[in-house]
Amino acid sequence: MNEENKNTTEQEEIVEAVEKEVEIEAAEEESEIVELKQKIDELSDQNLRLQAEIVNMRNRNQKDRETAAKYRAQDLAKELLPAIDNLERALAIDVDNEHGEALKKGVQMVLDNLKTALKAQGIEEIVALNQAFDPTVHQAVQTVDAKENNVEPNTIVQELQKGYKLHDRVLRPAMVVVAQ
Structure with a gap:
């Protein structure tokens, strides 16, 4: 075992x-x-x-x-804005003959066509004159006395150069004179 x-x-x-x-x-x-x-x-x-x-x-x-x-039109618009400024200056000139009036009418037609094309792309002028100053869309280049101009303080009394925006983006601020 x-x-x-x-x-x-x-x-x-x-x-x-x-x-x-x-x-x-x-x-x-x-x-x-x-x-x-x-x-x-x-x-x-x-x-x-x-x-x-x-x-x-x-x-x-x-x-x-x-x-x-x-914003595809932004660069083109920035290039066209000086031309629009020049056309507006040309329209501001006083003419005293028929030839000058005809030329001015042609310039106005070109300007209107350019503005229509810009508007179709969403580009608009920034409203400035008699508006409250807004530093996001306006550029103050000068101030004047509000009492002398009979306006409220911080009001735009003169627009020196138009501003433009594309949708919600400022292409160029409006250059303005502001009452203080």
């Missing part, structure tokens, strides 16, 4: 050793599963962040395209 006990003990030891190995392997596999789940979670989070970044880039690009389309 001694040998039988010895065999049984050996078998029990083998069984215990195998069970320990199985437990160790199970623990390692469990640890590996946990690691893999963490990596999956990290990669999923990274994927979501990248997708959000792509959506943000698309939105930003769309907004940039819309802004560019909205």
Whole structure:
């Protein structure tokens, strides 16, 4: 029986050793599963962040395209404004003959066409005369006494150069004289 006990003990030891190995392997596999789940979670989070970044880039690009389309006439308008100023100065000149009147009428037609084209692109004159001074759209180049001009303080009494804006963006502020 001694040998039988010895065999049984050996078998029990083998069984215990195998069970320990199985437990160790199970623990390692469990640890590996946990690691893999963490990596999956990290990669999923990274994927979501990248997708959000792509959506943000698309939105930003769309907004940039819309802004560019909205203000596409800005550079051309800035180039045309001095020509419009010159045409208005030409119209301010007094003429005393028929030829001068005809020329003035032609200049007026050209000016009207330019203003119509600018208005079609969303460009408008900034109203200044007899308005309250607004530093966002007016540029004060001189001040005068309000009492002498019989106006309220901070009122524009003279417009030296017209201002223009494109939608909500000032292309050129109106140069004005303000009563103080």
